[in-house]
Amino acid sequence: MNSLCLDTRGGDLLPSVPRGPRARLRARAAAALFRRAVARLPVRVEFPDGTILGAGADAQPLPRMIIRDPDSLFARIGSQGLIGFGESYTAGDWTAPDPAAVLTAFAREVDRLIPPALQGLRRVLLPSPPERDRGTVADAQANIAHHYDLSNEMFLLFLDRTMTYSSALFTDVAAASWEALAAAQCRKIDRLLDAAGVGAGSRVLEIGTGWGELCVRAAARGAVVHSVTLSRRQLELARLRVAAAGYADGVHIELLDYREVRGEYDAIVSVEMIEAVGYRQWPTYFARLDARLAPGGRIALQAITMPHERMLATRHTHTWIQKYIFPGGFLPSTEAVETAAARTRLRVRERFCFGPHYAETLRLWRERFDTRAPELEALGFDGTFRRIWQFYLAYSEAGFRSGYLDVQQIVLDRPEEHP
The missing domain is CATH 3.40.50.150 (Vaccinia Virus protein VP39)
Structure with missing residues (x-):
């Protein structure tokens, strides 16, 4: 389902997790970019296997981003970019005790999270506005x-x-x-x-x-x-x-x-x-x-x-x-x-x-x-x-x-x- 109806109150709002060879390729690229980006952010990103990423992630306190389902998270980001990132939160792929603090850390570096060469491909890789x-x-x-x-x-x-x-x-x-x-x-x-x-x-x-x-x-x-x-x-x-x-x-x-x-x-x-x-x-x-x-x-x-x-x-x-x-x-x-x-x-x-x-x-x-x-x-x-x-x-x-x-x-x- 790609859009909301006027009278929607919740329910089955989210599109399914992207599947297939192309989706897997884009998910791997998204995972690499995500790991590269958060490595220099003042956040503590916790993966299910015990991996912890983030600049100063061993220090406390830092905003915690808890990843529950990395495969789904990266498949959604790889397919839809920031739309997928938001959908992943809604789906429960990641959570945070204070999501505003996590998102503030990302927002402060928003222009540097994606390499400049990829930023120029925004219109090719990401969805265009609907009519x-x-x-x-x-x-x-x-x-x-x-x-x-x-x-x-x-x-x-x-x-x-x-x-x-x-x-x-x-x-x-x-x-x-x-x-x-x-x-x-x-x-x-x-x-x-x-x-x-x-x-x-x-x-x-x-x-x-x-x-x-x-x-x-x-x-x-x-x-x-x-x-x-x-x-x-x-x-x-x-x-x-x-x-x-x-x-x-x-x-x-x-x-x-x-x-x-x-x-x-x-x-x-x-x-x-x-x-x-x-x-x-x-x-x-x-x-x-x-x-x-x-x-x-x-x-x-x-x-x-x-x-x-x-x-x-x-x-x-x-x-x-x-x-x-x-x-x-x-x-x-x-x-x-x-x-x-x-x-x-x-x-x-x-x-x-x-x-x-x-x-x-x-x-x-x-x-x-x-x-x-x-x-x-x-x-x-x-x-x-x-x-x-x-x-x-x-x-x-x-x-x-x-x-x-x-x-x-x-x-x-x-x-x-x-x-």
């Missing part, structure tokens, strides 16, 4: 629904009371805690609204509603909010939450693609939605932002970013995250945002980076998710689904903890309108 990753209007709603329409009740299990599914902004990132998370999410939202100049009477467009917290906080300032989403389940709960807060008259939420929005707005805000646009659609996305922004207005985006060179190298490769978590998604670089904006009248006015805060946000979500197994099972999500999401949350945390990924609040406007 659904084009980011067209026809594809977009199905891709969004695949993730965000899983279950509002499932997200309620590990998100804080604000139901905010994006990076928080802590007053002290070193002291990040569950008790501080809701306030940190509000702080993040308020900073974005401030950056966009949202106040009483502002006409605000939000692209990507989430579960409505930004709508509520903008309406509390006296703004008139138009929010669009492609998630039916988020739409339902967001409307309920806005009404419960007493702002139903000032907030209009609808199921609508950003490309179909009309009118002009004094402020446009969007939190971690550009990642779902897809790189082919970035020119269209920024052209629509420019067209919808009223004279003198500002745009404030929160975006996850990756290094530009890595972005260019991976944009034609299908990834584990795209296959299992965010079909059609792709992270921009800072340079890509600036280049796409420069094709319009918009320019980047300021950037605020806070990647370490996302690492802690993800840690808190992951820890809470791991404690909610009985409730997840009661909702119909089995052990396979839980392992997929454990890997997703740990994999994402590792990206930010290693510095490979960043999150930014980016403000754009038309310079001639803001002397």
Whole structure:
């Protein structure tokens, strides 16, 4: 089985272990590359036969990667690369007491794990993105629904009371805690609204509603909010939450693609939605932002970013995250945002980076998710689904903890309108 169905809750999600002469050859190559790579990483990789690999593997403590089935692990990696590595975790071919720590060690060396000569063969050896990753209007709603329409009740299990599914902004990132998370999410939202100049009477467009917290906080300032989403389940709960807060008259939420929005707005805000646009659609996305922004207005985006060179190298490769978590998604670089904006009248006015805060946000979500197994099972999500999401949350945390990924609040406007 090569893809997930929209209503899948777990079960038989994983493809079978590759077999045959070609698979065996690729597995041997993957095993050699893996052993070569981990030999210089600060991890302790334990094999069933007692072999231990890793730089300083005899020292303690080091993140432990426990390999249960090396044959299956290397067959999957040899066939699918990093997709196979993630599938191996889901299948139980390897495990770890702290998977985020193991993955952080790998993420810190991601550009040096594979020899340069083989990196150039990425498009030949690894799967290409499916047609659904084009980011067209026809594809977009199905891709969004695949993730965000899983279950509002499932997200309620590990998100804080604000139901905010994006990076928080802590007053002290070193002291990040569950008790501080809701306030940190509000702080993040308020900073974005401030950056966009949202106040009483502002006409605000939000692209990507989430579960409505930004709508509520903008309406509390006296703004008139138009929010669009492609998630039916988020739409339902967001409307309920806005009404419960007493702002139903000032907030209009609808199921609508950003490309179909009309009118002009004094402020446009969007939190971690550009990642779902897809790189082919970035020119269209920024052209629509420019067209919808009223004279003198500002745009404030929160975006996850990756290094530009890595972005260019991976944009034609299908990834584990795209296959299992965010079909059609792709992270921009800072340079890509600036280049796409420069094709319009918009320019980047300021950037605020806070990647370490996302690492802690993800840690808190992951820890809470791991404690909610009985409730997840009661909702119909089995052990396979839980392992997929454990890997997703740990994999994402590792990206930010290693510095490979960043999150930014980016403000754009038309310079001639803001002397």
